[in-house]
Amino acid sequence: MKQKNVLQKNNITMWSEEKIDRFRQTLLNWYDESKRDLPWRETTNPYYIWVSEIMLQQTQVDTVIPYYNRFIKTLPKISDLAEAPEETLLKLWEGLGYYSRVRNMKVAAIQIQKDFEGKFPENHKDVLTLKGIGPYTAGAVTSIAFNQTQPAVDGNVMRVLSRLFEIDLDISKVSTRKVFEEIIRHLIDPERPGDFNQALMDLGATICTPKNYFPETSPVKEFNASYLNETWEKYPVKKKKTKVTEKTFYTLMIKNEKDEYLYEKRPSKGVLAGMFTPIMINQETFKEQGWKLFNEEDDYNSIVRELEQYIAEVYKLKIKMNSQPKGILKHVFSHIKWEMIVFEALALEDNARFENLKWIHMSQFDKEMFPVPTQKVNNLVETLTLF
DNA sequence: CACACGTGGGG
DNA sequence: TCCCCAAGTGT
Structure with a gap:
């Protein structure tokens, strides 16, 4: 045959x-x-x-x-x-x-x-x-x-x-x-x-x-x-893509006494591998780890206190967060949608010295490589004074 | 094979 | 707002 x-x-x-x-x-x-x-x-x-x-x-x-x-x-x-x-x-x-x-x-x-x-x-x-x-x-x-x-x-x-x-x-x-x-x-x-x-x-x-x-x-x-x-x-026949999953992050723009902001280098695999974002805490993961969240729009006070405590424990960094978010940003990838609830914060003592953390001054932003979600956060924070 | 992987433009 | 689309490849 x-x-x-x-x-x-x-x-x-x-x-x-x-x-x-x-x-x-x-x-x-x-x-x-x-x-x-x-x-x-x-x-x-x-x-x-x-x-x-x-x-x-x-x-x-x-x-x-x-x-x-x-x-x-x-x-x-x-x-x-x-x-x-x-x-x-x-x-x-x-x-x-x-x-x-x-x-x-x-x-x-x-x-x-x-x-x-x-x-x-x-x-x-x-x-x-x-x-x-x-x-x-x-x-x-x-x-x-x-x-x-x-x-x-x-x-x-x-x-x-x-x-x-x-x-x-x-x-x-x-x-x-x-x-x-x-x-x-x-x-x-x-x-x-x-x-x-x-x-x-x-x-x-x-x-x-x-x-x-x-x-x-x-x-x-x-x-x-x-x-x-x-x-x-x-024509052509083309199967529709599966729709995007949504993730919410508490996003912390932490500033030190030298007016530098804190960024975290992402893992070498996954979304935006090896790039800098502000510290982002996945809301779901945060809950699963046993942190009690009060997800009331008009009462961020308790959330803020917990986030400060979380940063102290995980990053060994004492911070003071603004009590209200600076803004809520969205960014859509091909397969994921990020919602970033952006808070500003001050580092009370500059003792965070982890490998993946980097302080960057605003005047150096154009020399750094930032993925677009980070650029959006930068732009939001640039629009005014802290506190 | 299905899914991960960015971003901006257009209907 | 939402969905699709744009000269694909790696895992």
């Missing part, structure tokens, strides 16, 4: 060679006329392409542009990245999110120095060994920088293809990507593989969009089965 290939298994009929040829021409003609001018399209330097691709992961083009320009200006060579201190990298990445991306890039840059003589590898399998580079990014860099016929299947490409071929596979599943890669292996233009991949992404970003999609405006509408069959509203 003959083994079915990936396309047959999923009931996908590939186009004829003639139709594939016409599609390539149509798509690339459109791309040549309509492509967006983007800074990383002015180079074929694999390092710069790599930087752009990492930044663009789950991040919009407009957001990336200034970060990209600053990054390659500050670190123009792979060796600069490999040798840069983590604080420098995080400062360059501050506000972009998904901070493990830049940490992984440093690891990969060191890999490149060690395993590939400092030169970005051209071999697709080698590229895949680099930390932070998965199937999408490996395909993007090798096709764009080295003109290799590798698929680069991202969310755009899956959306475009699912509409062109009426594919009802769930694009939120990682396994689905393989099917689309197989389609691309048939469609990709061997003369201009990098442009072909980028053209598909540009099409997805500007015309074949998730919302406000008008298939009759597409340069490839004659190839679009879901347009011709008027089924385009069904």
Whole structure:
């Protein structure tokens, strides 16, 4: 019995060679006329392409542009990245999110120095060994920088293809990507593989969009089965995400006699790994540890007394908290929602000397790397005088 | 495989 | 306000 290939298994009929040829021409003609001018399209330097691709992961083009320009200006060579201190990298990445991306890039840059003589590898399998580079990014860099016929299947490409071929596979599943890669292996233009991949992404970003999609405006509408069959509203199929969990923290901005504020370095795993936040006490955990909370909005006095006692016990630090919160801030992550009840406090004696604690003066805020939730707290406290 | 992992923009 | 979305990868 003959083994079915990936396309047959999923009931996908590939186009004829003639139709594939016409599609390539149509798509690339459109791309040549309509492509967006983007800074990383002015180079074929694999390092710069790599930087752009990492930044663009789950991040919009407009957001990336200034970060990209600053990054390659500050670190123009792979060796600069490999040798840069983590604080420098995080400062360059501050506000972009998904901070493990830049940490992984440093690891990969060191890999490149060690395993590939400092030169970005051209071999697709080698590229895949680099930390932070998965199937999408490996395909993007090798096709764009080295003109290799590798698929680069991202969310755009899956959306475009699912509409062109009426594919009802769930694009939120990682396994689905393989099917689309197989389609691309048939469609990709061997003369201009990098442009072909980028053209598909540009099409997805500007015309074949998730919302406000008008298939009759597409340069490839004659190839679009879901347009011709008027089924385009069904595609792509994408399972909804599970909703976010909410957490409430008593957040303490503690100031000492030198006008410095106290920050705590977060654990190396988990949300905002290794970054500074004010001392944040999870309300649920606090209760479970046996602290009696009186959660009355208009009576924070008892809570404040307990928090002062908690800080004395756990951080060995005597503080005097303001009796009312300075404000209540919210921050939404992709999967968590934080509510921060922010209190100001004074350190009565400066004897907290734990590894993970750091006093930082307001005048140094712009030199420090703070994740956005911390920035929000900083802004709140900056707006007035203490007590 | 499902979930963790940030942030800002838009309907 | 809420939900979805944006050039994914690691575990």
